[in-house]
Amino acid sequence: xxxxxVELEERSYPIFVGNGLLKTIDGLIGExxxxxxxxxxxxxxxxxxxxxxxxxxxxxxxxxxxxxxxxAGEASKRLxxxxxxCREAVRAGLDRNSVFVALGGGVCGDMTGxxxxxxxxxxxxxxxxxxxxxxxxxxxxxxxGVDLPEGKNLVGAFFQPEAVVIDxxxxxxLPKRELSCGYAELIKTAVxxxxxxxAFLEADAGALxxxxxxxxxxxxxSRCCTLKAGVVAADEKESSQxxxxxxxxxxxxxxxxxxxxxxxxxxxxxxxGMSVAARLAVxxxxxxxxxxxxxxxxxxxxxxxxxxxxxxxxxxxxxxxGADKKNSNGKLKLILPERIGxxxxxxxxxxxxxxxxxxxxxxx
Amino acid sequence: xxxxxVELEERSYPIFVGNGLLKTIDGLIGExxxxxxxxxxxxxxxxxxxxxxxxxxxxxxxxxxxxxxxxAGEASKRLxxxxxxCREAVRAGLDRNSVFVALGGGVCGDMTGxxxxxxxxxxxxxxxxxxxxxxxxxxxxxxxGVDLPEGKNLVGAFFQPEAVVIDxxxxxxLPKRELSCGYAELIKTAVxxxxxxxAFLEADAGALxxxxxxxxxxxxxSRCCTLKAGVVAADEKESSQxxxxxxxxxxxxxxxxxxxxxxxxxxxxxxxGMSVAARLAVxxxxxxxxxxxxxxxxxxxxxxxxxxxxxxxxxxxxxxxGADKKNSNGKLKLILPERIGxxxxxxxxxxxxxxxxxxxxxxx
Numbered sequence: 001x002x003x004x005x006v007e008l009e010e011r012s013y014p015i016f017v018g019n020g021l022l023k024t025i026d027g028l029i030g031e032x033x034x035x036x037x038x039x040x041x042x043x044x045x046x047x048x049x050x051x052x053x054x055x056x057x058x059x060x061x062x063x064x065x066x067x068x069x070x071x072a073g074e075a076s077k078r079l080x081x082x083x084x085x086c087r088e089a090v091r092a093g094l095d096r097n098s099v100f101v102a103l104g105g106g107v108c109g110d111m112t113g114x115x116x117x118x119x120x121x122x123x124x125x126x127x128x129x130x131x132x133x134x135x136x137x138x139x140x141x142x143x144x145g146v147d148l149p150e151g152k153n154l155v156g157a158f159f160q161p162e163a164v165v166i167d168x169x170x171x172x173x174l175p176k177r178e179l180s181c182g183y184a185e186l187i188k189t190a191v192x193x194x195x196x197x198x199a200f201l202e203a204d205a206g207a208l209x210x211x212x213x214x215x216x217x218x219x220x221x222s223r224c225c226t227l228k229a230g231v232v233a234a235d236e237k238e239s240s241q242x243x244x245x246x247x248x249x250x251x252x253x254x255x256x257x258x259x260x261x262x263x264x265x266x267x268x269x270x271x272x273g274m275s276v277a278a279r280l281a282v283x284x285x286x287x288x289x290x291x292x293x294x295x296x297x298x299x300x301x302x303x304x305x306x307x308x309x310x311x312x313x314x315x316x317x318x319x320x321x322g323a324d325k326k327n328s329n330g331k332l333k334l335i336l337p338e339r340i341g342x343x344x345x346x347x348x349x350x351x352x353x354x355x356x357x358x359x360x361x362x363x364x
Numbered sequence: 365x366x367x368x369x370v371e372l373e374e375r376s377y378p379i380f381v382g383n384g385l386l387k388t389i390d391g392l393i394g395e396x397x398x399x400x401x402x403x404x405x406x407x408x409x410x411x412x413x414x415x416x417x418x419x420x421x422x423x424x425x426x427x428x429x430x431x432x433x434x435x436a437g438e439a440s441k442r443l444x445x446x447x448x449x450c451r452e453a454v455r456a457g458l459d460r461n462s463v464f465v466a467l468g469g470g471v472c473g474d475m476t477g478x479x480x481x482x483x484x485x486x487x488x489x490x491x492x493x494x495x496x497x498x499x500x501x502x503x504x505x506x507x508x509g510v511d512l513p514e515g516k517n518l519v520g521a522f523f524q525p526e527a528v529v530i531d532x533x534x535x536x537x538l539p540k541r542e543l544s545c546g547y548a549e550l551i552k553t554a555v556x557x558x559x560x561x562x563a564f565l566e567a568d569a570g571a572l573x574x575x576x577x578x579x580x581x582x583x584x585x586s587r588c589c590t591l592k593a594g595v596v597a598a599d600e601k602e603s604s605q606x607x608x609x610x611x612x613x614x615x616x617x618x619x620x621x622x623x624x625x626x627x628x629x630x631x632x633x634x635x636x637g638m639s640v641a642a643r644l645a646v647x648x649x650x651x652x653x654x655x656x657x658x659x660x661x662x663x664x665x666x667x668x669x670x671x672x673x674x675x676x677x678x679x680x681x682x683x684x685x686g687a688d689k690k691n692s693n694g695k696l697k698l699i700l701p702e703r704i705g706x707x708x709x710x711x712x713x714x715x716x717x718x719x720x721x722x723x724x725x726x727x728x
Contacts, residue, residue: 080443083512083519086519090515117521120519121509121522122522155446
């Protein structure tokens, strides 16, 4: 088992990464639950599969274990679900000292964390991510929240968990497409922060997909969490450098919005977004065409798309980018690679060049 | 004009208290608005009366001024309104550097502060309270939030404003009942913290109600804000002593819940709650019957009720108290006076004594 510490002063917390951790979870997080009421929040898909085991484990240390199940899917990621979770928590008698446990993917983690941050103006929160994307993305950084019809993650809070337990055994149950989506996040992290991780992913793609080998998976996931933790520790609330973690996301969110959040998975949209951003970096002279192609080749090796889907016009994508919350005083903020392992923040890219980069990566 | 500073390190902020401040508001808060987009949140009652003036003033310093109007009343204080405010803000193009301005009473301030705290995971917030209760209560302490059907303020955040502008001229427009409700909060603060303020209110009741005289009002409001600021500075997130500010509120919230939030105003419920709490303190031997009666006499001098309304049984009130978020690990937390000017926190009061105190203050 690896342990990654996210260093945030009094909000520091450990991420435990291992295979089969669920069996001994009470040993890892028991101290956070002793004498407290716990509400496990999970979705309708995971309820049958994993909930009974987790309930059994947590019952060994918590005072009482309740459950709250919401319908699986991004459509649930709304304030109305936060209200439903909080109402359920009131009915279960949870107070300010209680603990919310997120058992699920990114949607579950983002919502449970947000619910924990606002329930009685702030309780506690532990994450047990079940998807690869949630393991490497939502588990580090404390970004929680929900969507609005106008865009994703527009309402939320920065709220750090007490601990994160990553059991890579969950990945054996994931459909290949979902696993690929998680790797988009690992590849993104490698491109902006670490050529070593990038090379590791190039060399070991076969051991990670479609069937994740435990040793390599633990290594890749821990490395990615460590890298992200370093960025978050230096800039918790994204006043500056943390924004580089949004590489691929500004374009990606816009593509998801334009396609109505149905056709393209989040990880796929980020992959396409990275491909567009890399082409923009090429046209601005930051990186060579070969570097952009090396990135796209790795994305493809993990079965990720690198072209903007049909019916998604460059103009519509650019317009949707305008509503992204990462913008500052009306200026579009773009994260662009400067080499494999390094990225920068740019706010003055000409509109026409952005449109051209989107067009260049559009399906013909 | 008085200026009270709420000392919270990097979250410190000023409260400006004066008569007619609205006219020069841009001079007071202009630095917080310069170059930023502003969204004034107000309710349907205040829209006609005050909004145009405030819009005009803020337009002199902000980059753009938008408005968001919600239906007046506690029924609006729900997550669905937070969603409506945030959606409106997205449509108006507000970003993370924008400022939400609450122009209204407690409901408006609590909701606008909460919306500002969650919009894009945190923006900025300025308060212009128009009711006495909002001036002395919601303006200090950063408690923001909304209700659930299960109880009041069960969802929210601790979020401090950048500044608060208290224009006591607003009070001239208030109905007497609403003004009385505000004084419940001043009397509460005096009972738990300051016999001098208590004596001032006893002596000057005639100058404060029904027509508030500017000089005495500014004095009373500033004094109350200063006292509350001292408590909040020592314990921002209510881990210990801040809880004394809930004097009268645990009983009060329960009475509001049992009467369905329609019959009794919040300030009236707090007044009744204080009367019940004082009787409980008498039966526990903390204060004399004379002290309890001195408190009740001051509440009555400000036209506040001191008896539990008909149809509100002691058992129902006690049960509703169990859902209050100020409880800790299932124990009921009660704030009880120890003399005029001092209160303590108690968690081991026998159930039967609580029931008797409620019965003692019940209408026959």
